[in-house]
Amino acid sequence: MADKEAQTVTAGAAxxxxxxxxxxMLKYDKIDYQTVELTGEIILPTExxxxxxxxxxxxxxxxxxxxxxxxxxTDGLVDNWKEVFLRKMDEMLKKYKSVRxxxxxxxxCGACADKCPYYIGTGDANNMPMARQELMRKVYRxxxxxxxxxxxxxxxxxxxxxLELLNMWYTYFYQCSECRRCSVFxxxxxxxxxxxxxxxxxxxxxxxxxxxxxxxxxNAQTMGNNLxxxxxxxxxxxxxxxxxxxxxxxxDNIRIPxxxxxAEILFVTPSADFFASxxxxxxxGYAKVFHQAGISWTMSTYASEGGNFGLFIHNYEHMKKINxxxxxxxxxxxxxxxxxxxxxxxxxxxSSYSNTMWGPFDWLDQRYPIPEHICEFTLNxxxxxxxxxxxxxxxxxxxxxxxxxxxxxxxxxGGTEYGQFEIPRAVIRYVCDKFQDMPEDTIRERTFCxxxxxxxxxxxxxxxxxxxxxxxxxxxxxxxxxxxxxxIALICAICKAQLSKMFPTYGYPMEEVGGIHQLVGRAIVLGxxxxx
Amino acid sequence: METMEYSKQKFExxxxxxxxxxxxxxxxxxxxxxxxxxxxxxxxxxxxIIKVMRQYYLEFKSFPILGVVCKNLDRSKxxxxxxxxxxxxxxxxxGLPNPGEEVIAYV
Numbered sequence: 056m057a058d059k060e061a062q063t064v065t066a067g068a069a070x071x072x073x074x075x076x077x078x079x080m081l082k083y084d085k086i087d088y089q090t091v092e093l094t095g096e097i098i099l100p101t102e103x104x105x106x107x108x109x110x111x112x113x114x115x116x117x118x119x120x121x122x123x124x125x126x127x128x129t130d131g132l133v134d135n136w137k138e139v140f141l142r143k144m145d146e147m148l149k150k151y152k153s154v155r156x157x158x159x160x161x162x163x164c165g166a167c168a169d170k171c172p173y174y175i176g177t178g179d180a181n182n183m184p185m186a187r188q189e190l191m192r193k194v195y196r197x198x199x200x201x202x203x204x205x206x207x208x209x210x211x212x213x214x215x216x217x218l219e220l221l222n223m224w225y226t227y228f229y230q231c232s233e234c235r236r237c238s239v240f241x242x243x244x245x246x247x248x249x250x251x252x253x254x255x256x257x258x259x260x261x262x263x264x265x266x267x268x269x270x271x272x273x274n275a276q277t278m279g280n281n282l283x284x285x286x287x288x289x290x291x292x293x294x295x296x297x298x299x300x301x302x303x304x305x306x307d308n309i310r311i312p313x314x315x316x317x318a319e320i321l322f323v324t325p326s327a328d329f330f331a332s333x334x335x336x337x338x339x340g341y342a343k344v345f346h347q348a349g350i351s352w353t354m355s356t357y358a359s360e361g362g363n364f365g366l367f368i369h370n371y372e373h374m375k376k377i378n379x380x381x382x383x384x385x386x387x388x389x390x391x392x393x394x395x396x397x398x399x400x401x402x403x404x405x406s407s408y409s410n411t412m413w414g415p416f417d418w419l420d421q422r423y424p425i426p427e428h429i430c431e432f433t434l435n436x437x438x439x440x441x442x443x444x445x446x447x448x449x450x451x452x453x454x455x456x457x458x459x460x461x462x463x464x465x466x467x468x469g470g471t472e473y474g475q476f477e478i479p480r481a482v483i484r485y486v487c488d489k490f491q492d493m494p495e496d497t498i499r500e501r502t503f504c505x506x507x508x509x510x511x512x513x514x515x516x517x518x519x520x521x522x523x524x525x526x527x528x529x530x531x532x533x534x535x536x537x538x539x540x541x542x543i544a545l546i547c548a549i550c551k552a553q554l555s556k557m558f559p560t561y562g563y564p565m566e567e568v569g570g571i572h573q574l575v576g577r578a579i580v581l582g583x584x585x586x587x
Numbered sequence: 588m589e590t591m592e593y594s595k596q597k598f599e600x601x602x603x604x605x606x607x608x609x610x611x612x613x614x615x616x617x618x619x620x621x622x623x624x625x626x627x628x629x630x631x632x633x634x635x636i637i638k639v640m641r642q643y644y645l646e647f648k649s650f651p652i653l654g655v656v657c658k659n660l661d662r663s664k665x666x667x668x669x670x671x672x673x674x675x676x677x678x679x680x681x682g683l684p685n686p687g688e689e690v691i692a693y694v
Binding site for chain 2: 267281284287329335
């Protein structure tokens with residue numbers, strides 16, 4: 056009897072730990088999603104569209120081996136989580152001075168409020184960028200400013216750490232795709248994505264690790280690609296693409312070279328390009344361009360991934376480790392140039408961060424950009440007439456272009472001002488007769504996120520994805536109504552996956568989504584001798 | 588987690604609907620799984636796809652490009668989607684483990 060009582064007490068006690076409580080709060084529930092009517096107009100919500108968004112919790116990573124690999128707690132919320140939380144936040148504020156500045160300088164002018172695709176889609180006030188950041192700012196004011204430390208919350212409108220606050224953090228920092236559209240409109244230039252990144256890493260440190268994003272970081276670090284494909288599977292996939300390409304074109308020597316030492320170019324691209332549809336169509340396009348240009352190139356099984364999810368959380372070490380594989384492969388294969396395929400954040404990391412992490416790249420050919428974007432590479436060939444193009448192959452399409460956030464609001468492309476907007480569009484115009492942009496406030500630096508960037512592409516995030524895609528879907532509809540657009544060209548693997556799922560969800564065929572090099576691949580005349 | 592039984596062989600299905608262990612698995616168990624997943628009849632065409640997927644997994648420990656599966660069977664490029672709509676259904680019937688979040692997102 057006494058034993059039984061003791062057991063009951065223990066069980067009761069176990070059910071009331073902070074970890075048990077937060078696990079119950081963050082329990083993943085499959086939530087139904089609703090689409091909206093596509094009118095071509097982006098309408099600002101006046102009230103929450105539906106009330107479910109406070110309940111959307113992406114799945115937590117529970118695989119202990121994976122968590123240990125990544126250096127995060129393995130048993131959920133750690134006992135002394137408040138201490139760990141504040142220590143990590145302190146580290147973030149010291150390590151990334153920008154985050155501290157962003158905590159201090161917001162004047163809550165509201166310029167960002169209606170710019171977020173998730174706010175427009177959900178109408179949930181917590182998705183206004185300044186409200187999302189306020190989740191961190193109130194902790195900052197309470198614990199990291201002198202008035203907050205001396206006089207507490209009432210003085211600084213701060214908030215004590217609590218499980219409810221953790222719940223809010225986990226919910227809303229995973230309804231932000233770090234697309235940085237709000238930052239474009241911020242008069243102080245606050246990079247809100249950095250705040251989200253820091254918040255996610257603080258959550259990781261206390262043991263609340265989102266599954267989709269971190270499983271992929273682990274795959275990329277251990278297997279070399281996000282999909283977790285073994286070397287022999289990568290080879291099998293690329294060999295299949297090569298034989299398919301040879302069959303389709305009737306050309307025996309068109310190739311997808313793998314691990315070929317001494318090739319001129321190392322080509323890195325997201326693993327989705329040799330796995331998913333429509334991504335794979337662009338891979339055919341790249342191979343045709345390299346073939347026709349007569350330049351030797353190779354892909355690498357060691358760096359079989361262009362993407363790098365390490366960027367999505369403020370953990371430089373993850374990003375660095377994944378990025379290293381690319382430069383290591385370039386060194387090992389003794390190539391002279393590195394060219395990147397169609398991937399948004401890959402391009403931002405390669406062009407903006409790589410040099411700081413693993414540069415200088417003085418061992419590569421200095422006459423070419425380091426790294427070079429495939430659009431830049433193809434455009435140069437097109438400009439000097441080295442590729443024969445038959446535009447009529449794309450006659451059935453009236454094309455528009457979706458600027459992917461990480462490229463549009465990254466640094467640059469081609470060393471020219473606004474190259475990231477002009478170069479991809481120039482490639483499209485070379486291979487298609489009919490091109491029409493979507494409305495001005497939905498493209499270029501003001502582009503809308505596809506709705507699934509930076510760790511939100513998991514199936515568990517479908518309700519968020521469906522709502523986050525609304526502005527893009529409306530903008531596409533506007534271009535369809537005005538110009539009869541029937542193809543959206545992209546240079547990002549995540550955007551391709553998201554839109555090819557959202558298009559059928561909203562009633563458009565998924566075939567209307569594809570890569571720019573899919574269009575190039577269709578129009579290029581192989582075997583032509585001009586120019587080369 | 589759910590435990591099922593076919594002719595005295597017990598097998599476990601995880602919360603995502605994937606078989607927890609590669610074995611036991613045979614065509615009969617595939618039929619049980621198919622029924623559970625709402626696939627009415629495992630025709631020969633469907634069973635061929637399932638077998639190729641399983642064979643592929645045993646060799647490469649990865650989810651195959653769907654084109655590879657169809658090429659192996661000498662069928663049209665979209666054969667998996669034509670037969671199952673969602674390729675993950677075929678994967679689950681083939682008794683293979685959760686292929687990971689990224690595969691699920693892209694497939």
